[in-house]
Amino acid sequence: MHHTIPPHRYFPYLTWTDIDAMPDRENVVIVQPLGAIEQHGPHLPLVVDSAICTTVLGKALAQLDPSIPAYSLPPLYYGKSNEHWHFPGTITLSADTLLRVLSDIAESVYRAGFRKLVLLNAHGGQPQVLEIAARDLHLAHPNLMVFPLFVWAVPNCAVDLLTAKELELGIHAGDAETSLMLSILPDRVRMERAQAEFPQNLPTDSWLTMEGALPFAWVTRDLSASGVLGDPTVATVEKGDRLLASLANSWAIALEDIYRFRQPSAASE
Numbered sequence: 144m145h146h147t148i149p150p151h152r153y154f155p156y157l158t159w160t161d162i163d164a165m166p167d168r169e170n171v172v173i174v175q176p177l178g179a180i181e182q183h184g185p186h187l188p189l190v191v192d193s194a195i196c197t198t199v200l201g202k203a204l205a206q207l208d209p210s211i212p213a214y215s216l217p218p219l220y221y222g223k224s225n226e227h228w229h230f231p232g233t234i235t236l237s238a239d240t241l242l243r244v245l246s247d248i249a250e251s252v253y254r255a256g257f258r259k260l261v262l263l264n265a266h267g268g269q270p271q272v273l274e275i276a277a278r279d280l281h282l283a284h285p286n287l288m289v290f291p292l293f294v295w296a297v298p299n300c301a302v303d304l305l306t307a308k309e310l311e312l313g314i315h316a317g318d319a320e321t322s323l324m325l326s327i328l329p330d331r332v333r334m335e336r337a338q339a340e341f342p343q344n345l346p347t348d349s350w351l352t353m354e355g356a357l358p359f360a361w362v363t364r365d366l367s368a369s370g371v372l373g374d375p376t377v378a379t380v381e382k383g384d385r386l387l388a389s390l391a392n393s394w395a396i397a398l399e400d401i402y403r404f405r406q407p408s409a410a411s412e
Contacts, residue, residue: 147201196265203394297393317373326383
């Protein structure tokens with residue numbers, strides 16, 4: 144049931160007495176992996192984001208210093224994916240439902256005595272929801288430290304492996320995600336079906352962009368007939384192996400930073 148998470152780091156394998164006896168619970172790092180079940184073109188399975196998040200986290204936890212207490216909750220496979228719902232197979236939660244689920248999970252974690260919760264997300268359609276949840280939870284419990292984090296936000300080798308066009312526009316089922324899936328679940332990648340498609344008719348001579356400082360709202364079918372945004376045809380397992388290793392290495396460092404983190408306070412003693 145732990146999949147790629149090291150079994151000794153998998154929260155559901157603990158007993159209540161293990162948790163009750165756990166020292167320094169306020170600094171134990173609890174990680175909630177978040178993904179999605181959504182279309183990723185004709186060549187990739189629906190589970191891409193969830194698979195990437197869980198595998199990166201698992202490899203990071205395997206590298207983490209054994210003296211640092213950190214545990215993974217079961218992955219939350221469903222996310223806010225309504226930008227993809229015109230493609231069959233996508234299963235989506237509303238933003239309100241996702242907020243409520245995250246709030247309930249966090250309240251349970253808090254009730255157990257933990258004070259550091261990482262929301263580790265691999266789906267590009269929901270970082271804002273996680274940020275809202277994190278801020279509201281910290282307001283409700285000032286001693287609860289919540290980290291709304293994106294799996295791709297740490298230093299990684301993508302810039303050395305992908306073209307400039309792919310780095311800018313290949314945001315879904317392109318080279319990076321396909322290469323990672325060739326490394327993670329190669330038997331579920333159908334490279335014979337892979338096709339490149341980049342968004343057409345984007346604003347030119349304009350400050351407005353698909354994603355950036357001045358974005359416009361879009362759904363996937365506005366930009367792609369296949370559901371792909373990028374070029375998966377150039378993906379390789381070698382790129383995937385390198386991406387996976389670099390992401391895992393960086394997340395091991397980030398998790399150690401979170402363990403050592405103390406909430407800033409400007410309040411006078």
